[in-house]
Amino acid sequence: MRFGLNRIDRVGVVVALIAAYGLVAPFALFRANRIVQGEGRSLLSALPPSLGVILLAFSVIAIVMALLRLPLFVKLLTSLVMLAMLAFAIGSAAGFLTPEGNNYARVSPGSGFWLLGAAFALLATDCLARLRPPPWGRIAILTATVAAITFVLTSGLWDGLSIIKEYFSRADTFWLEAGRHVTLALGSLAVAAVVGIPLGILCHRVEPVRSAILNLLNIVQTIPSIALFGILIGPLSWVATNVPGAADLGIRGVGMAPAFVALFLYSLLPMVANTVGGLAGVPAEANDAARGVGMTDRQRLAQVELPLAFPVILTGIRIVLVQNIGLATIAALIGGGGFGVFVFQGLGQTAMDLVLLGAVPTVTMAFAAAVILDAIVELVAPANAGRKEATA
Amino acid sequence: MIEIDAISKAYGDVTVVDNVSMTIEAGSITVIVGTSGSGKTTLLRMINRLVEPTSGSIRIDGEDNGAIAPHELRRRIGYAIQGHGLFPHRTVADNIATVPKLLGWPQDRIDARVEELLNLFQLDPASFGPRFPHELSGGQSQRVGVARALAAEPNLLLMDEPFGALDPVIRAKAQDDLLAIQKHFGTTIILVTHDMEEAFGLADRIAVMDGGRLLQYATPSEMLASPATDFVASLIGTAERPFRLLALNPVERAVEPGAAEGKPISADASQRDALAELLWSGRPALPVTGKDGAVAGRVTVDGLLKQARPA
Numbered sequence: 214m215r216f217g218l219n220r221i222d223r224v225g226v227v228v229a230l231i232a233a234y235g236l237v238a239p240f241a242l243f244r245a246n247r248i249v250q251g252e253g254r255s256l257l258s259a260l261p262p263s264l265g266v267i268l269l270a271f272s273v274i275a276i277v278m279a280l281l282r283l284p285l286f287v288k289l290l291t292s293l294v295m296l297a298m299l300a301f302a303i304g305s306a307a308g309f310l311t312p313e314g315n316n317y318a319r320v321s322p323g324s325g326f327w328l329l330g331a332a333f334a335l336l337a338t339d340c341l342a343r344l345r346p347p348p349w350g351r352i353a354i355l356t357a358t359v360a361a362i363t364f365v366l367t368s369g370l371w372d373g374l375s376i377i378k379e380y381f382s383r384a385d386t387f388w389l390e391a392g393r394h395v396t397l398a399l400g401s402l403a404v405a406a407v408v409g410i411p412l413g414i415l416c417h418r419v420e421p422v423r424s425a426i427l428n429l430l431n432i433v434q435t436i437p438s439i440a441l442f443g444i445l446i447g448p449l450s451w452v453a454t455n456v457p458g459a460a461d462l463g464i465r466g467v468g469m470a471p472a473f474v475a476l477f478l479y480s481l482l483p484m485v486a487n488t489v490g491g492l493a494g495v496p497a498e499a500n501d502a503a504r505g506v507g508m509t510d511r512q513r514l515a516q517v518e519l520p521l522a523f524p525v526i527l528t529g530i531r532i533v534l535v536q537n538i539g540l541a542t543i544a545a546l547i548g549g550g551g552f553g554v555f556v557f558q559g560l561g562q563t564a565m566d567l568v569l570l571g572a573v574p575t576v577t578m579a580f581a582a583a584v585i586l587d588a589i590v591e592l593v594a595p596a597n598a599g600r601k602e603a604t605a
Numbered sequence: 606m607i608e609i610d611a612i613s614k615a616y617g618d619v620t621v622v623d624n625v626s627m628t629i630e631a632g633s634i635t636v637i638v639g640t641s642g643s644g645k646t647t648l649l650r651m652i653n654r655l656v657e658p659t660s661g662s663i664r665i666d667g668e669d670n671g672a673i674a675p676h677e678l679r680r681r682i683g684y685a686i687q688g689h690g691l692f693p694h695r696t697v698a699d700n701i702a703t704v705p706k707l708l709g710w711p712q713d714r715i716d717a718r719v720e721e722l723l724n725l726f727q728l729d730p731a732s733f734g735p736r737f738p739h740e741l742s743g744g745q746s747q748r749v750g751v752a753r754a755l756a757a758e759p760n761l762l763l764m765d766e767p768f769g770a771l772d773p774v775i776r777a778k779a780q781d782d783l784l785a786i787q788k789h790f791g792t793t794i795i796l797v798t799h800d801m802e803e804a805f806g807l808a809d810r811i812a813v814m815d816g817g818r819l820l821q822y823a824t825p826s827e828m829l830a831s832p833a834t835d836f837v838a839s840l841i842g843t844a845e846r847p848f849r850l851l852a853l854n855p856v857e858r859a860v861e862p863g864a865a866e867g868k869p870i871s872a873d874a875s876q877r878d879a880l881a882e883l884l885w886s887g888r889p890a891l892p893v894t895g896k897d898g899a900v901a902g903r904v905t906v907d908g909l910l911k912q913a914r915p916a
Contacts (some may be wrong), residue, residue: 506707
């Protein structure tokens with residue numbers, strides 16, 4: 214039997230190339246302390262010999278399976294098994310490489326681990342995307358993934374890893390900053406929605422203000438975040454000293470207030486633009502009919518325009534939420550808190566593990582928010598978009 | 606009765622409707638015909654104030670429509686448009702219930718009305734009520750659109766090219782349904798179309814518009830006999846005139862005494878149908894049956910030809 218090229222999976226080629234390189238790249242990094250340059254350890258030298266060989270063998274089998282056109286479920290299962298093995302292996306690498314009783318040595322995942330992880334995560338997401346799970350299914354998968362990660366983190370499996378050691382030395386501030394990060398991202402989103410949706414409605418109804426408002430927001434969007442913080446220091450300091458009670462609310466030239474205001478300003482354009490776009494997309498016939506049957510302007514807005522524009526507005530909320538979770542990182546620059554605190558501290562100390570302690574939760578949160586809101590957008594859309602099947 | 610009194614509408618320097626006056630009898634079907642840009646839709650939309658006139662007035666049953674708040678006026682007047690304009694996010698039942706809900710009817714009365722209308726339009730309430738508009742065919746959507754317009758039992762129904770998006774077979778059925786429903790409720794209907802065939806098929810009176818002016822407002826037979834302008838004549842189509850005239854009158858009026866062979870034709874069929882049957886079957890005469898089913902006489906080719914020109 215000839216082994217034809219058509220039996221090769223194209224995504225599988227990418228997965229295989231990344232994973233193959235991951236096998237030869239350093240699997241783990243060993244450092245004598247947390248700030249010196251690390252030295253790479255290959256897969257076989259980073260793990261107990263038997264485990265190293267098993268992981269190598271499984272990886273080769275998984276790479277071959279990724280290349281072939283196999284049922285999606287088989288591939289998905291393969292990638293999940295590989296991800297679980299990698300999670301276990303990096304944990305045992307930490308224990309294996311750290312000398313007994315040495316509290317200064319640090320073991321962190323090397324490029325080989327990240328590449329293998331990325332390759333099999335790509336395989337898993339590709340399989341999931343091709344299986345087209347319904348919105349609830351995607352949220353269930355996300356929940357299961359979060360549960361699995363929580364299990365690994367609480368099991369103590371990774372306690373030897375440098376990033377977890379960084380966490381343990383800052384466990385109290387970690388959750389405080391996490392809370393601030395969420396407050397900044399969600400709070401500015403909520404205010405942006407409360408202000409932006411009515412502003413979008415105004416732009417839709419009153420043509421002359423539309424281009425003025427949208428252009429102004431476009432300009433705001435182009436101001437670099439650092440510059441925006443600088444611009445805000447003056448007015449907010451003035452407010453703090455001159456408006457009674459403002460200082461008690463925590464409004465100052467630096468800190469959370471300017472970060473919150475900046476995130477709010479960045480959020481306004483997507484909110485307003487999507488509201489305007491959603492309302493503009495309402496079929497002219499539906500609007501004409503709404504007027505023709507005797508709806509007042511307010512009834513037409515509430516009963517016809519907003520329901521029909523809602524999926525587009527929700528897409529705007531999704532953009533803003535993901536954008537804000539990422540942007541909230543820079544709030545740390547002006548003392549606003551959030552995960553950025555760890556990122557910038559880590560950069561200052563050249564401690565990459567500390568940078569990761571801030572960056573990994575941020576990326577995870579943004580990813581989870583995107584999955585959840587995409588699912589909600591799809592759940593809301595069917596009645597409008599025509600996905601429901603005819604009943605007869 | 607609707608009295609349109611010297612109504613005009615101008616957008617800047619462009620006059621879209623120019624000093625139109627006409628009186629529409631209660632319980633009649635009036636069809637406004639014209640080419641696109643003739644101002645026919647604007648005239649229609651001034652009746653329910655979707656367009657505000659520049660000058661002139663419209664009285665509905667003696668009441669000036671400018672004195673009623675626009676949304677309240679529109680809830681009293683049925684409105685059906687081309688492409689039906691159903692709300693895509695609402696079920697068929699909710700679409701039909703729109704105006705009764707706006708008027709604050711009790712829920713049981715709304716439910717009963719929706720069911721009555723769906724049955725009237727030959728749509729099974731259990732099957733069609735919960736569907737969304739995108740699950741309907743073009744003809745079904747159009748029927749739901751008219752049902753929604755009739756939901757609050759309006760005395761007046763405005764229709765803007767309601768059958769424009771339908772294929773010819775479904776369109777003919779929809780026109781027959783409209784005539785039946787008009788008989789059933791006695792609703793006054795004002796319908797806008799560019800299709801002269803449709804106008805002659807439905808209208809008690811036809812209004813021909815061109816360039817914003819009302820050229821002629823007359824019954825179909827008057828219009829055939831004496832078109833007011835060359836434009837009206839060309840719109841009717843000179844070659845179509847005899848057939849349009851035959852189509853307007855029932856066989857009853859051309860019945861002669863005597864007997865004939867073959868399949869009979871009903872006395873209330875149109876004279877055009879009778880002539881078509883005679884020509885196609887090659888017979889010189891058809892037996893005519895009255896309402897009781899008994900043969901009442903016959904129609905002949907010669908007799909029908911005499912009917913095919915104005916008296």
